[in-house]
Amino acid sequence: MAIDTPARIAIVGAGPTGLEATLYARFLGYDVDTFESASVGEALRPYGPIELPWTFGELSSPLGRTAILTQNPDHRFPADDATITVEQWLSSYLLPLAEVDLVVDSLRPGRSVAQIGREGLRRSDVVPFDDRFDELFLLRIADRDGNEEWLQCDIVIDAGGGESEPAGWGVGGLDPIGAARLASESNILLRHVVLPDEERQREWADRSLLVVGDELPAIRQLDALLDLKRASPETTIDWIVRGNPEEDSLGDRLAPLVSTDPRAAERMARIEQGVAAGLIRRLVGLQVASVSPAQEGWWIDLVGSQPNRLRSDRIFALTGFRPDFSSARELQLDLSPETEGPRAWADYLNAKRSGPEPTRLESAEPLVNHEPNYYVIGRKSYGRRSDYRPSIGLDQIRALFTLIADRPGLDLYRHLPTESA
Ligand SMILES: Cc1cc2nc3c(=O)[nH]c(=O)nc-3n(C[C@H](O)[C@H](O)[C@H](O)COP(=O)(O)OP(=O)(O)OC[C@H]3O[C@@H](n4cnc5c(N)ncnc54)[C@H](O)[C@@H]3O)c2cc1C
Structure with missing residues (x-):
């Protein structure tokens, strides 16, 4: 079922995945609020001088690079095949991406998504799928000073990362x-x-x-x-x-x-x-x-x-991390017993284990959860698995918006939009 614009999307987390998802959704005309409990790239900051195991080309999207250059034509990126440190990822790409007009307008730093529910439904309500689909999400948002507010939205994209709670x-x-x-x-x-x-x-x-x-x-x-x-x-x-x-x-x-x-x-x-x-x-x-x-x-x-x-x-x-889904306890989540991440995604990865490396998702089906319109992407989708890499997060974003917009061929990473950022 497509969600037409203007629809409101709440994104949890302004890490690399949340930022890229924000830009993608804004380009498509969605109304986006991206909540970040601390600051942009917060989870990466402690790793500053550590070299990332991926090249700059894998750590950035064509859409993000175009948006940054449109806003600041003098900006210089590392070479696509360059290996960079976490600090360089932040300074050369993620922080400039957070400054792009379309992204900065949506960013809500210092605000945590404390709870996510459905306005008229509890987790325990047994209702047809369509009834849950039609009910708006309700988010309780809290800032650092303890102020709280409600937010209603049609879609929640949880890019809240997976490295907050060590196993x-x-x-x-x-x-x-x-x-x-x-x-x-x-x-x-x-x-x-x-x-x-x-x-x-x-x-x-x-x-x-x-x-x-x-x-x-x-x-x-x-x-x-x-x-x-x-x-x-x-x-x-x-x-x-x-x-x-x-x-x-x-x-x-x-x-x-x-x-x-x-x-x-x-x-x-x-x-x-x-x-x-x-x-x-x-x-x-x-x-x-x-x-x-x-x-x-x-x-x-x-x-x-x-x-x-x-x-x-x-x-x-260094025994890994477990994902934190406590804010979504009022949703009907179906989590994998092994990864503690979404079951559909874990099943997809397990099926891929015996086949070729997952390179490009053929559909967004593995991202569809039991709770309609609640999607988990990025590091968080991997739960306790440690084989996540950022290029998969980008592909999840691409695939997810083919579903949300009901446009099967949609790929803003291959066919860059011409409108300016
Ligand atoms: C050097 C290095 C090597 C790595 N290697 C691997 C690897 O081999 N395998 C692997 O699996 N991972 C690895 N990682 C981890 C992963 O690639 C990174 O953590 C990456 O940043 C994940 O991006 P993300 O946006 O999905 O999540 P994150 O970068 O974790 O971003 C999540 C953001 O959400 C915010 N947030 C969380 N909950 C809330 C909430 N309720 N409300 C508002 N905001 C919230 C957090 O503050 C954070 O800023 C590595 C990381 C580093 C630094």
């Missing part, structure tokens, strides 16, 4: 006993990849560092720590990995992720060399059961193949 890093995916106490000690427990800049190099050199996790963030962190180890040989790096020590299948488990980050294979090879050379001590088949303060640093009690106790000064607990 458990202990045995069985739970938090280890003592983790809350450890978390209250700043600088000891790190839940995001952190590059050792000069200050961190001084702080971490000759210390005992522990990395927990077996996905791309752990690989990136270990690769960065190897350089530190070479410069300061007294540093120890322990790496705890789940799985069966008899059949160390880490390479197999990481294989699908390598396509997400083209440099992951090189990193893995360097880490394997580091393990073989004794620079990294890899402990397979272990999980963290508890943590407790030692005279210096923290004791880490491990269970599994060889119950063990380690002492660590810094713990990089």
Whole structure:
């Protein structure tokens, strides 16, 4: 069912996906409010100097680049095949995109979408699909000072990201006993990849560092720590990995992720060399059961193949994230039991696992949820999976608007609009 313009769309989040979706919807003539609880690109900011695993061409859309250049013909972008840092993504593309007239008019920074419901319906109401479809969404919006207001809209596009709540890093995916106490000690427990800049190099050199996790963030962190180890040989790096020590299948488990980050294979090879050379001590088949303060640093009690106790000064607990759908609890969401993201999208990705890499969505069907006109795109759609990449978010936007506008061939990324931004 098409939603004709003028219709009102609320977008949750002004990260890369929310900004691109805002521009796309505005070009099509929709009335858009994009809510951002903090500021544009908020989730990216802590990663500043980290190099992104994708080229500038994959991190930007033709529509976004055209809109920025229309507004500021002197703007210079990195080359399409350039590898850039998060800071460069923000300064050369995302922040200028947020300044484009069509986007800035829609942006509502400092405003959170606290709750999303349907005006005349509760989640528990059993009504035909069309009745839910026809009912307006109602959003409760809250600003930083505690002021609140209602917003009605026809469509909600949730691009709220998926890296706000770290997943458990202990045995069985739970938090280890003592983790809350450890978390209250700043600088000891790190839940995001952190590059050792000069200050961190001084702080971490000759210390005992522990990395927990077996996905791309752990690989990136270990690769960065190897350089530190070479410069300061007294540093120890322990790496705890789940799985069966008899059949160390880490390479197999990481294989699908390598396509997400083209440099992951090189990193893995360097880490394997580091393990073989004794620079990294890899402990397979272990999980963290508890943590407790030692005279210096923290004791880490491990269970599994060889119950063990380690002492660590810094713990990089890089075990992924879980999405936060709490604001949408009054909607009839159907979430995947594995990813905690939308089930239809998770099923689509699972089906693709056995086939070729998803490059271009043939239809928007995998984005359709049980709750009509509530769509989840970008990192959030992947839930606990860590193989998201921004070019997929752009393709989701393209496909989604073929459905919303009921124009099957619509593709503003291939056929750029001629009207000025
Ligand atoms: C160096 C690096 C490497 C990465 N590698 C990978 C990878 O290999 N695999 C992977 O899966 N991901 C990876 N990521 C993560 C992902 O690519 C990025 O986080 C990307 O920014 C996702 O864009 P997004 O717009 O979908 O979400 P985000 O950038 O997270 O943006 C979401 C925005 O929504 C806002 N928001 C959330 N809830 C609300 C609300 N209720 N109301 C208002 N605003 C709200 C947030 O403040 C945030 O600004 C990586 C990130 C970095 C920095």
